[in-house]
Amino acid sequence: MEEYLTVDKEYLKIYNQGYELAKETGLKSDILEKLNAQALDRLQVNKSRLSVIKAGMKQYQKDQELEKAQKLQKEQQRDNRSKGRGR
16 A cells, blocks of 8 residues: 655755755755744744755755765766776
8 A cells, every 4th residue: 555645845845945945055054053033033934944944955965975976986987997908
């Protein structure tokens, strides 16, 4: 039996904003830890919204790390193949 998970549209929107923020600015999610309560009030961001933004930013970081690892693995495979041909 398949289980369906529904995600609140607002949550998804905020999560994606965090992802795009990290993608476009290169900022890491830990930068948001430095925001104090006054800054959050001025930005009209509550703590729960901030945690969702951070989750999106962290996902972007994970995606980038995975992409780098995959590129490195392909390069190593290519190098190993070219070394094998030269023997």
